[in-house]
Amino acid sequence: MPELPEVETIAQGLRPLLTHRTITGIPHLAPHLVRQGQTSLTEKLIGQQIQDVSRRGKLLFLDLSPTERIAFHLRMTGRLGMAPAGQLPAAHVHLLINLDNQSALYFQDQRKFGTCRHFTEQELNAWPFYSRMGPEPLSIGAEEFSERLAGKRGRIKALLLNQEVIAGIGNIYADESLFRAAIHPATPAAALSRSRITKLHHAMQDVLRDAITAGGSSIRDYRTAAGLVGTFQNAFQVYGRKHQPCLRCAEALRITKVAGRTTCYCPGCQPEIEAG
DNA sequence: AGACCCCTGGAC
DNA sequence: GTCCAGGGGTCT
Numbered sequence: 001m002p003e004l005p006e007v008e009t010i011a012q013g014l015r016p017l018l019t020h021r022t023i024t025g026i027p028h029l030a031p032h033l034v035r036q037g038q039t040s041l042t043e044k045l046i047g048q049q050i051q052d053v054s055r056r057g058k059l060l061f062l063d064l065s066p067t068e069r070i071a072f073h074l075r076m077t078g079r080l081g082m083a084p085a086g087q088l089p090a091a092h093v094h095l096l097i098n099l100d101n102q103s104a105l106y107f108q109d110q111r112k113f114g115t116c117r118h119f120t121e122q123e124l125n126a127w128p129f130y131s132r133m134g135p136e137p138l139s140i141g142a143e144e145f146s147e148r149l150a151g152k153r154g155r156i157k158a159l160l161l162n163q164e165v166i167a168g169i170g171n172i173y174a175d176e177s178l179f180r181a182a183i184h185p186a187t188p189a190a191a192l193s194r195s196r197i198t199k200l201h202h203a204m205q206d207v208l209r210d211a212i213t214a215g216g217s218s219i220r221d222y223r224t225a226a227g228l229v230g231t232f233q234n235a236f237q238v239y240g241r242k243h244q245p246c247l248r249c250a251e252a253l254r255i256t257k258v259a260g261r262t263t264c265y266c267p268g269c270q271p272e273i274e275a276g
Numbered sequence: 277a278g279a280c281c282c283c284t285g286g287a288c
Numbered sequence: 289g290t291c292c293a294g295g296g297g298t299c300t
Binding site: 001003058073074075076111113129161163170171219220260261262 | 292293294295296297
Binding site for chain 2: 075076077092109110111112113154158220259260
């Protein structure tokens with residue numbers, strides 16, 4: 001569930017703690033994190049200095065040099081945090097990176113969906129998930145956003161979830177953006193007027209910015225780098241509120257499936273639009 | 277476009 | 289015990 005606002009919050013939290021730190025050891029590396037060609041991960045990391053912590057979509061990077069990075073994808077239950085060196089801080093820790101100030105960065109993931117890989121810039125650009133990733137939703141302008149959706153087949157929610165269309169949106173922020181734009185999630189993108197798409201662009205940026213300000217949304221597992229819960233779940237209008245009254249019109253929220261994902265919406269505020 | 281898979285734990 | 293949470297890969 002870490003989506004763009006959660007990954008951004010973690011990156012902001014880790015940046016001052018990791019920048020200019022040198023990796024001194026990898027005391028723990030779970031076998032399932034070691035992909036083919038990554039068997040020498042430990043050798044590749046020890047002695048390297050972390051130059052910066054950055055984010056692209058839902059990926060969090062430790063930038064080691066202009067041409068080498070570690071990429072984390074937290075998927076559903078991944079967490080990153082800091083601990084004193086020399087101890088496993090919690091259950092389900094799959095990677096521990098010791099640093100030169102007696103601290104350690106840990107990667108914890110109950111469900112083991114998350115990934116951690118070392119990349120050269122060349123390898124990164126050869127990774128389709130990265131190279132084909134769409135623009136950052138907080139950087140894209142309304143004009144370009146509109147052009148990217150124009151002529152695309154498929155339902156609007158499916159397109160928002162598609163990382164090749166726009167990067168970093170997951171189930172929570174897709175539903176919340178669509179509610180705020182008063183668009184039914186199953187609407188064919190081709191049926192949306194230009195002004196409706198502009199409204200969606202505005203809603204998406206508002207929701208993401210507000211969520212970052214709130215430190216992200218903690219449904220179950222997500223925590224900031226400092227181990228704190230985010231608070232944006234308290235501002236949800238539709239996500240996880242099935243059958244509850246709409247906060248705007250009091251009609252009962254409905255639940256459906258779009259793009260294989262549970263989808264909450266208000267039938268009053270988000271009326272269906274026929275394909276045209 | 278949809279089904280299944282990865283994995284674990286909480287809800288029922 | 290069964291169902292469900294959902295990001296992304298893979299296969300049909």
